[in-house]
Each structure stands twice: as structure tokens, then as C-alpha cells.
Amino acid sequence: MSETLAAKRPHRSPTAPPRSFVWTRRIVLTLLSLFAATPIYVMLSSSLKPLEDVTGKFRWIPSELTIRPYIDIWDTIPLAKYFWNSVIVAGAATVLSVTVAIFAAYAVSRYNFRGKRVFTISVLSTQMFPGILFLLPLFLIFANIGDATGIPLSGSRGGLILTYLTFSLPFSIWMLVGYFDSIPRGLDEAARVDGCGPLGALFRVVVPAAVPGIVAVSVYAFMTAWGEVLFASVMTNSETRTLAVGLQGYSTQTEVYWNQVMAASLVVSVPVVAGFLLLQRFLVTGLTAGSVK
Amino acid sequence: MTALTTTDLTPPRAVDDGAAGGGPTPGRRRFRLRLPDRLRQGGLPYLLLLPALLFELLIHLVPMVVGVVMSFKELTQFYLRDWTQAPWTALSNYEVAVDFDAPIGAALLDSFAVTCLFTVVAVSLSWLLGTTAAILMQETFRGRGLLRALFLTPYALPIYAAVITWAFILQRDNGMLNHVIHDQLGLTSDPTFWLIGDNSFVSLVLVAVWRNWPFAFLILMAAMQNIPQEQYEAAQLDGAGVWQQIRRITLPSVRPVNQVLVLVLFLWTFNDFNVPYLLFGRAAPESANLISLHIYQSSFGTWNFGFGSAMSVLLLLFLLLVTAGYLLFTSRGRKGEHV
Numbered sequence: 001m002s003e004t005l006a007a008k009r010p011h012r013s014p015t016a017p018p019r020s021f022v023w024t025r026r027i028v029l030t031l032l033s034l035f036a037a038t039p040i041y042v043m044l045s046s047s048l049k050p051l052e053d054v055t056g057k058f059r060w061i062p063s064e065l066t067i068r069p070y071i072d073i074w075d076t077i078p079l080a081k082y083f084w085n086s087v088i089v090a091g092a093a094t095v096l097s098v099t100v101a102i103f104a105a106y107a108v109s110r111y112n113f114r115g116k117r118v119f120t121i122s123v124l125s126t127q128m129f130p131g132i133l134f135l136l137p138l139f140l141i142f143a144n145i146g147d148a149t150g151i152p153l154s155g156s157r158g159g160l161i162l163t164y165l166t167f168s169l170p171f172s173i174w175m176l177v178g179y180f181d182s183i184p185r186g187l188d189e190a191a192r193v194d195g196c197g198p199l200g201a202l203f204r205v206v207v208p209a210a211v212p213g214i215v216a217v218s219v220y221a222f223m224t225a226w227g228e229v230l231f232a233s234v235m236t237n238s239e240t241r242t243l244a245v246g247l248q249g250y251s252t253q254t255e256v257y258w259n260q261v262m263a264a265s266l267v268v269s270v271p272v273v274a275g276f277l278l279l280q281r282f283l284v285t286g287l288t289a290g291s292v293k
Numbered sequence: 294m295t296a297l298t299t300t301d302l303t304p305p306r307a308v309d310d311g312a313a314g315g316g317p318t319p320g321r322r323r324f325r326l327r328l329p330d331r332l333r334q335g336g337l338p339y340l341l342l343l344p345a346l347l348f349e350l351l352i353h354l355v356p357m358v359v360g361v362v363m364s365f366k367e368l369t370q371f372y373l374r375d376w377t378q379a380p381w382t383a384l385s386n387y388e389v390a391v392d393f394d395a396p397i398g399a400a401l402l403d404s405f406a407v408t409c410l411f412t413v414v415a416v417s418l419s420w421l422l423g424t425t426a427a428i429l430m431q432e433t434f435r436g437r438g439l440l441r442a443l444f445l446t447p448y449a450l451p452i453y454a455a456v457i458t459w460a461f462i463l464q465r466d467n468g469m470l471n472h473v474i475h476d477q478l479g480l481t482s483d484p485t486f487w488l489i490g491d492n493s494f495v496s497l498v499l500v501a502v503w504r505n506w507p508f509a510f511l512i513l514m515a516a517m518q519n520i521p522q523e524q525y526e527a528a529q530l531d532g533a534g535v536w537q538q539i540r541r542i543t544l545p546s547v548r549p550v551n552q553v554l555v556l557v558l559f560l561w562t563f564n565d566f567n568v569p570y571l572l573f574g575r576a577a578p579e580s581a582n583l584i585s586l587h588i589y590q591s592s593f594g595t596w597n598f599g600f601g602s603a604m605s606v607l608l609l610l611f612l613l614l615v616t617a618g619y620l621l622f623t624s625r626g627r628k629g630e631h632v
Contacts, residue, residue: 017432021535025429029440032426035503036444042469043458054461058472100344107341119342126353127557128612130564132585133605136598137356137363140376147374166352169345198337227451229567230585234593244453248571258461265454276449277442280511 047263054258069263076260081239082246083268089157089242090225093164097221098214101169105176106202110188120177123170131230138163139234155237163231168221175220179213180206219275226272243268360602368599379599386603397591401604404587407580411494412562415501419558420551422502423509428539431517441514448507456571459500463487463572488573493581501568505561509554516550517543552623556616563612584608 046054047069049062073079107113108120142153153159187209188201196204207214232244247268250261363376364386372379392398426444430437447455462469464487471484487496524542533541566585569577577586588608592601 017535025434028425029429032422033440033443036447036507038469039455039458039462039503040446042462043454046461054467056467057476058467058469100348103341104345107338111338113335113338116338119346123345123349126349128560128616129353129357130585130605130608130612131566132564132588132601133360133609134353134356135589136592136601136605137359138352140363140373140598141356141359143373144376162348163352166348169348173345223449223451227453229453229570230589233570244451247453247457261457262461265457269450269454272451273446273449277445280442280445 043262043266046259047266049259051257051259054262055255069257069259070267072257073260073264073267076257077246077249079246079264079267082241082243085157085236085240085246086226086242086244086268089160089164090222092157092161093168093225094218094221096161097165097168097172098218100165101172101176101217102202102207102214104169104173105180106206108173108177109180110185110198120174124174126166127170135230135234138231142235154235155240157240160232160235160240160242163235164225164228165221167228168217168224172217172221175217176210176213179210183209216279219272219279223272223276226268361606363599364602364606366599368597368602370596373596373598376598382599386600387607389600390603390607401584401587403579404582404584407494407582408563408584411497411501411565411581411583412559415498415505415562416555416558418498418502419506419562420509420555422506423511423513424544426506426510427513427517428543430514431543444510445507447503448505448511452504452567453571455504456500456568459496459503460488460572463496489578491578491580493573493578496572497569497581497583500572501562501565504568505558509558512550512554513547516547520546556619559619560612560616 045060045062048065048067049059050064050066050068053059053063108116139154142159146152146154151158153162183206188196188205191201191205192198227244228242229244232242236242236245247261247264250257250264363379365381365383366372366376366379367382367385368376368379389395389397390401393402430441465471465484468487470487471481474480475484486492520543524546525538528538528542564585565583566589569581569583569586570589573581575590577583577590584604585608588601588604591604592598
């Protein structure tokens with residue numbers, strides 16, 4: 001009932017938009033849909049094609065549908081190992097990054113302290129620096145730390161986790177500050193009155209109230225780590241290789257198994273695309289909360 | 294959760310303090326309550342920030358400083374084991390980089406020019422598509438949620454999966470794009486090379502726009518949700534049509550968001566490494582040799598990290614300059630508008 005009411009009452013105007021607008025909308029949105037969807041269709045359909053279909057002329061419709069590529073991808077390259085590496089690296093980076101961001105965002109949101117502006121601005125500004133600027137020194141620093149202490153950061157998952165967690169940190173802090181600001185201070189003051197310390201108030205009141213924001217930030221952090229290419233290309237070896245580098249393995253074979261490449265691309269995309277689409281609403285709210293500030 | 298205000302209730306800790314102190318006046322009690330809180334406040338925020346600061350220092354600030362130091366050194370492969378031992382060369386790395394008559398400097402300048410052109414075209418197109426879609430999808434209509442999910446998918450895909458798919462589409466002989474424009478539509482006499490030669494610039498723009506416009510769409514959609522409905526209603530009472538409402542209300546309302554959005558798109562696009570690296574492999578065609586990839590290739594191709602760092606520092610200086618100028622310019626424009 002309420003749904004039909006909402007559908008009948010458009011967001012912007014109570015009167016119906018003119019035909020010219022409706023037709024522009026139809027045409028433009030159809031073109032944009034084709035633009036967005038065509039590569040996705042190519043990926044999906046090619047992943048279900050037999051090898052002859054992808055080594056010859058392109059065909060829109062597979063000559064026959066087969067799930068063979070989805071079985072073969074695991075044998076052509078050690079995909080399971082890369083997948084596992086990506087899960088560990090992205091998972092650990094996400095957990096650490098979000099935890100660190102929660103503490104930092106709580107400080108920025110709830111306290112006034114000297115250097116607050118400097119902190120927020122300098123942390124956010126690291127986002128603008130080109131990755132290549134950090135890559136060369138970090139490569140050497142990790143190697144030096146490894147030589148000096150025996151902790152293998154270069155080529156290890158640990159080094160990559162450490163790097164990735166800082167990539168999502170600035171944006172996560174920024175989004176969480178927006179979220180925490182939208183939670184009434186009265187709530188944590190009440191908790192303080194009930195005998196909670198500041199950390200108690202954070203974990204018993206603020207964090208539970210900010211779950212949507214925290215989930216959105218986690219998805220963002222996971223996507224960042226899951227998709228990173230530049231650092232993965234120089235900081236991993238054959239044992240610690242992540243999907244970002246590993247997937248290129250199909251192309252270095254004498255023959256490119258395009259159907260398998262597409263199947264593997266699809267398999268590695270599903271976790272992040274599903275997460276992102278499910279949580280896009282939270283992400284939008286989080287973005288707005290952060291930008292209102 | 295009950296809504297409590299501090300005036301309703303005396304904090305239990307204050308009561309305890311008061312009991313221990315032997316019945317102070319309410320005024321003194323409040324003073325005593327505030328003091329420990331203040332002391333705590335002094336250190337606690339910094340303690341909470343410490344982990345974030347440490348990680349930022351280790352991964353961003355220290356490498357940046359090291360990178361600047363490296364750029365003044367002759368840091369070739371012989372010194373990679375212990376880079377501190379590399380001899381100082383003062384500005385010679387920079388001199389090589391900006392000597393545009395020599396092949397190395399000329400290559401850097403070419404790459405810089407390509408990157409600038411690429412950034413202008415790709416950012417404009419991404420912003421235009423994002424704005425258009427956000428405006429057209431402001432009102433609810435059947436299938437809007439589905440369409441939004443479809444539009445966001447290119448941005449949600451892992452970049453390598455997306456670009457590899459484009460590499461498949463852009464192949465000369467068996468790719469989808471040539472199948473359409475050559476085989477099906479007959480627009481070209483020969484199949485086009487998309488991944489080598491000058492056309493690779495077009496491919497680069499195509500893939501980058503396909504990837505990035507959903508981000509502009511997402512941000513602008515969020516911004517447009519915050520425009521108060523009353524503004525549109527008032528405009529309608531004044532007889533403003535849909536197009537006028539877009540021009541007079543929607544676009545001006547999202548100006549502050551656009552200021553940040555365009556900057557972010559600019560920085561991402563200018564620093565883009567992924568699209569050319571994944572699309573062309575290690576040898577990008579000259580017309581698609583973006584600056585990040587150029588620095589990467591010359592650094593890991595020759596192992597001359599000193600020179601690579603010098604180029605990175607120049608890139609950073611350029612970005613800082615543009616960003617500062619941009620922020621100065623756009624905020625002045627906005628201030629003038631409010632007066």
C-alpha cells in the first residue's frame with residue numbers, strides 16, 4: 001500500500017514530467033545501460049563458451065553452453081592459492097584498518113584537541129599522492145627491515161596487509177567521523193553517566209549505533225585491498241601472489257584461454273560486487289554523512 | 294535507550310568523589326568532576342589516534358621522506374642492497390628528467406602530455422555521464438533500483454577483472470568491438486588495432502570512463518538526495534519547467550560536492566596506473582603511456598630508483614600545485630557567490 005503510494009508520488013514533482021524529459025531519460029539511460037552492461041555480458045557469456053568460440057571470431061551467442069571453464073580455471077594456474085592469499089590479505093587489512101579507523105574517528109568526532117585539523121587534513125591528503133611515490137622507497141624499506149630484523153616484509157603477506165590497511169584508512173576515518181557525528185552525543189554521555197569509561201561508551205553505544213557505517217567502511221576497505229594491483233605486482237612472490245597479479249597468468253600461456261580468463265574474472269568479482277551492491281545504500285548514506293560535515 | 298541529559302542526573306562518580314571529599318558545595322562538586330575528565334581528555338584523543346598515526350607514518354610519511362632523499366642520490370642497482378650508501382648526486386637526477394632535448398627527458402615530457410590530455414578527456418566524460426545519469430534518476434520510476442545496481446557494477450568489479458575483459462573486447466582479430474564495427478556494421482575497411490598505436494589512447498579513455506563514471510554517479514546521486522523537496526515545489530509554483538529546475542536548483546545545489554568530486558577524479562585519473570598496465574602489459578604504446586606507468590617501467594626496467602624517485606617527486610610537486618590552485622580558484626568563486 002505504502003509502496004504504491006510512494007511509486008505514484010515522484011521524488012521531485014507532484015506533476016508528471018513533460019514528455020520531452022521522459023523521452024530523453026529513456027534514450028539516455030538505455031544507451032548508458034548498454035555501455036555499462038556490454039562488457040559484463042561479454043564476460044559472462046564468454047565464460048560459458050567452449051575454447052573454439054573464444055579463439056575464433058567473436059560470437060554474441062555461445063555455440064554451446066559449458067561450465068568446463070569454471071572447472072579448468074583451478075588447474076591452469078594455482079588459482080585457489082591466489083584466491084586464498086587475497087582472502088587473507090584483504091580480510092586482515094580490512095579488520096585492522098576498520099579497527100584503527102574506529103578509534104581515530106571516535107577521537108576526531110568526540111574530542112577537541114590540538115592538531116585535530118592538521119591530523120584530518122594530512123591524513124586525507126595522503127590520498128592524493130601518487131602510489132608510485134611510495135612504491136620505490138617502501139620496496140627498499142621493507143627489504144632493509146627484512147635484512148636488519150629478519151622479519152620478511154617484502155614478498156610476504158604481512159607487508160602487503162600493512163600497506164593495504166593504510167590505503168583505506170583515510171577514507172574510512174573520514175566516513176566514520178561523519179557517522180559518529182550523526183549519533184547524538186547524549187547517548188554516550190548517558191553511558192558515561194552509567195559508569196562506562198570513554199572506551200566503554202565507544203564500544204557499548206557508539207559502535208553498535210554505527211554498524212551500518214562500519215559495514216560500509218569494511219566493504220570499502222575490502223574492495224580496496226582486493227583490487228590493488230601496483231603494490232601487489234612488486235611486493236609478492238610466487239607463494240604470496242594475490243589475484244590481482246595471478247590472473248594475468250592465463251595470458252602468459254602460449255595460448256590464451258579467454259573463456260577461462262573470463263570465468264576466473266567472474267569468480268573473483270562475485271564476492272566484492274555482491275557486497276558492494278548489497279551495501280550501496282549504506283555507502284551512499286555514509287558518503288553523505290561524511291560530506292555534510 | 295533513555296534520553297538523559299547531564300542536568301537531570303548527577304553522575305555517580307561525582308557522588309563518590311563528593312562523599313570522599315566530605316560534602317562539598319554543588320559548585321565545587323562540578324569543578325572536581327571536570328578536572329579528571331579534562332586530564333583524560335588531554336591524552337586520550339592522542340592515544341586513540343596513535344595506531345592510525347603510526348601506520349600512516351610507516352607507510353606514507355617515512356617512505357615519502359625516503360623517496361625525496363633517494364631522488365638526490367645515484368641509486369642504481371648496485372646500491373639497492375643498502376640504499377643509504379648510494380652517493381649523493383645533488384640535482385643531477387632532476388636535471389636529466391627535465392632535459393627535454395635528451396631522449397629520457399623527452400620521453401618523460403611526452404608521457405606527461407599524454408597524461409594531461411587523458412585526464413582532461415576522461416574526467417570530463419566521467420563527470421558528464423555521472424551528472425546526466427544522476428539527474429535523470431532523481432525521480433523514482435519503475436526499475437530504477439535495478440538500473441542503479443547495473444550502473445554501479447563497473448565500479449564495483451575488481452579493476453583487473455574489468456580491464457582484462459576490455460582487453461578481450463579490444464583484440465584486433467577476435468574482439469567484440471571490431472566484430473561490431475567491422476564485421477556487423479562495416480564501418481572500417483580493415484579491423485582496427487585498438488591496443489597498439491595511436492588508437493590505444495582511445496581505448497584507454499574508453500576503459501577509464503567506463504570504470505569511473507559510476508563513481509561520479511554515486512556521489513552526485515547521494516548529493517542530490519539532500520536537496521530539499523520544497524525548493525522544487527517552490528520553483529514549480531513559479532512556473533519553472535523540469536529543465537529550468539535542473540539548471541537553477543539541481544546543478545547549483547551540488548556545486549560544493551562537484552568541487553571535491555572533480556578534484557578526486559582528477560587525482561585518480563592523473564595517477565592511474567592500473568588501466569594502462571593491465572590493458573597493455575609492460576610495454577604501453579607511446580600514446581597511452583601514462584606517467585605512473587612510465588615511472589614504474591623506467592624504474593623497474595633499469596633499477597635506477599634514484600631517477601625514478603626524482604620523477605615521482607616532480608609528479609607530486611605538479612599535483613600539489615594544481616590542487617592548491619584549484620582549491621584557491623574554486624573556493625574564491627564560491628565565496629563570491631554567497632556575498
